Amino acid sequence: MIPEIGHFSLILALLVALALGTFPIIGAARGNAVWMGLARPLARAQFLLIAAAFICLAYAFATMDYSVTYVATNSNSKLPLQYRIAAVWGGHEGSLLLWAMILSVWTVAVSLFSKHLPDDMRARILGVMGLISVGFLLFMLMVSNPFERLIPAALDGRDLNPLLQDPGMIFHPPMLYMGYVGFSVAFAFAIAALLGGQLDAAWARWSRPWTTMAWVFLTLGIMGGSNWAYYELGWGGWWFWDAVENASFMPWLAGTALIHSLAVTEKRGSFKAWTVLLAICAFSLSLLGTFLVRSGVLTSVHAFATDPRRGLFILVFLVAVIGGSLTLFAWRAPTVGRGGKFDVVSRESFLLANNVLLAVAAFSVLLGTLYPLFLDALGLGKISVGPPYFDTVFAPLMTPALFLMGIGPIARWKQASLPELALRLRWAFGVSVATAVVLPVLLGHWTPMIGLGLFLAFWIFATSANLVYQRLHGKEQPLIIRVKAIPRSWWGMVIAHLGIAVFTLGVTIVKGFESEIAVRMLPGDVAHLAGYDFTFDGVKDSQGPNYTASVGQLHVTKNGVERTVLSPAKRLYTVQNMPMTEAGISPALIHDLYASLGEPLDDGAWSVRIYHKPMVEWIWAGCAMMALGGLLALSDRRYRMQKRRKKERDLKPNEALA
């Protein structure tokens, strides 16, 4: 009964989404206030209906209703409750439901926080989001219904893929989807602006916080995924250039470009067409990512079971959404003015250059991801493009981008002077070059890539320090007041940029200085790595809720002083008979010590892999700083002031009455 309620809610949600996608948009075109006014209640109704469906599916999982095919294939009676709930998005159908659910959350959020928007703009935005929702709900109801019954019911479920039975599964997909789907808001703003012919600074100001918000979620989602891969896969890697990782990285690159380009459009009125195109691209890349994962066009660790009808459906949907919006763009964008003029040396130019680099980076990731498919389609054989391609393409693109990142915030809008910039930044340049040369020598190992990475990281540190110093010094108020006087969005930018530097530093150091050994260890054996002694204490058996585990223990000493204990484990998930490794990690600011248990060898020995990963945590710390920077920008006073102004506006009629 409950699954049927869920199914029925989805059907109702589709009808509501259809209404949301038509009436408000037509109303906005005709100036019909009643039809435009439908947008907000419909957005809320849609949210309630999809939430109801979502809860029904979660309930089916919680109560172990194996008469539902999706539940039977993605959970098991021995699966702990938190993973049974997370299993809602553990397969194809459910992750689509999560997609639709999160889209409805964003839609309802726009309906709640858009009181300051003109009615026609709001109606168009919500209408466009409704149309996207129609596509996903149709897809679910036609070829991927999570509520489909299994008759006769299974006695027990097939269990959730053991790879997904991890706390990461609870947070990573919702976060990532919040980011992915969040770009639909920026997309809807752009389409609404194209439809209404109102591409101006106000449009950019309204869509900025939404874009930043989605970008923060996406950053955190990618960070969580990378960290999860690091400790779960047991290879000590943190990014694999897997097709699905790329699918989340492309919208991130486009979104990063969009954030910067929106800033220019808002402040200077330039780049309008480019900003709109980026907004379309960021969301299109999110959709394309969904297509790549769901259609089975590419193989990947993340890919779900495939069905050709599904692929075709998404492709048609893709053509409708992306093709439609790019056609609209080609039609309406030429009428948009060009905005303020600027010099070759100006903040606009630097931002434009950075934007182009980010867009090219996104495009080259797309190319690398699709390249195997292109070759295959042209009958040129099967190949796979791996990390070598991406590493070679990325370094030359990111080097100028990071270098410009140091200059951009210091340069003046409209017209900057190159000699003045050089004068201001010579110290920063000297410091970063010196660090890049001296530090690796002190650490005992210098390669061009280490030098380059360190130079870029310290270049950003130094230029940011210069930027903050210039902005704070020389005034008479106490420091704290001066700090507070600067808008939070500015501090957000500084912190996000420092996050990039921290990230770059982490990547450089871990790539340049990591070391690993693979050894055969009997209880009592000692392995040596990076000045540490790892003593193997043997392996104990233990029993989990739905797995049996062999937990090894290594105690780590340095110069005879006890430092930490690592407990790498091997689990055997009994339902699918699938072995999983759980790495034993001792994380720290300076370095991670990382051990993973291999195969049991004869006479009680085990193969053990031990990694020394200097500063690897900085990679995720950098991502967290970027997200923090975004949050700080979101908390900027001017967004709150808008609310206050609105309140004042609401109060005025009353005052007039009084």
Next chain:
Amino acid sequence: MKRFLLPLVIFLVVVGFLFKGLNLDPREVPSPLVNKLAPMFSLPRLDNPEQVFSPKDMLGKVWLFNVWASWCGACRDEHPVLLELSKTGIVPIYGMDYKDTRQDAQQWLDQGGNPYIATAMDIDGRVGINYGVYGVPETYVIDKTGVIAYKQIGPVTDEVLRNKILPLVKRLQAQ
């Protein structure tokens, strides 16, 4: 105007490739088992647990080895295709029921029809590991010398049967 059309044009080219890609199978990876001897096993049969089935019994014949399970949704999709094929008698189909219970499996065959000459019961999935089964259904074409000539991951569709499996079976039978 023209430069504003550029994104659309690029997108349409990509779509062309994606459409082509839908009809390609990325899972058609050269499996390490293809052109190797099919791993040996002997497992009790579904219809009669006293009897065992082993690939050894099939030496000298070209045959299809289909891994299925009653809990597998995609197996339902390919089932009619296999039933149809079994009626033609072109090639014998043997099944292996993977990680399943005898009762469920028998019920499934009783309801949906039985295309298999015999089904081996791999209840704990051990033989499946030797065959590198990573998703059910999977289908193997095994030649007269017991070598795996082809591996289909995912359901056997009419198209795959017509274009790949049947021509291959005919060629192998002629050898």
